[in-house]
Amino acid sequence: MAQFFSYLSQQMLQLQTQGLSSSEIAPRVGLFARTVRQWLADGVNTSPRRRRPSPLDAYASYLRHRWEEGEQQGVHLYQELQEKGYTGSIRALYRYLDRWRPPPSEEDQPAPRKRRPRKTAPPPGPFDQCQAKQAVWLSIRSPDELKPEEQEQVAFIRQVPCP
Structure with missing residues (x-):
């Protein structure tokens, strides 16, 4: 982490020597302009922060x-x-x-959840293309007037049990 801060401060100093302001440097390094100003003025402080009283x-x-x-x-x-x-x-x-708890070990970690397989659509059947209106119309029409796929749909409809 200290190496990253060192690299970042070098990049900010280089941009400053090119004549860029802190508000122009900030978006280039991914920081706020105020942070850039403080780092350029005081240097980068990589020491851990002091804990606030509780x-x-x-x-x-x-x-x-x-x-x-x-x-x-x-x-x-x-x-x-x-x-x-x-x-x-x-x-x-x-x-x-x-702060007093020991860091979790691998034994304490829950087992990875098994992913459920995705639900897939059933294979297409003869009734997939037929809506309720069409089913009624097919059952009313004369079987002689039906096309072969319509006859197949009528046969399928008649096999389906009614609730």
Whole structure:
């Protein structure tokens, strides 16, 4: 990642020496103009950001103690914290606890879902070209007047059981 930032900053400096402004450089490198201005002024900072303080920091020692005791259910810990005065969300607690969870191993990953085969249309039959009106008309007409494919359709219609 640091190599990418280094390459990006070199590209921005090169474009700046060509006389382009930060608003002209930004779309070329895929960043906002404000970010380009900051990077050109201060340089690229590749160090990780400092973690912001959380309302849960006040309960960190209690949470860590309960975690090590084996209580790793967020719902139970959330209820206990509410009794101690915590007013934040359960989602914030889950994000806080995620730092202590081990990264998932391949064994923990769910098995890939089997894809169902696509539904395909049935092979064409003699009734596919025949609508209800046509079926009625074919059954009314004299069998002598019907073409061979129409006779086939009438024979198929007569075989279909009525509900």
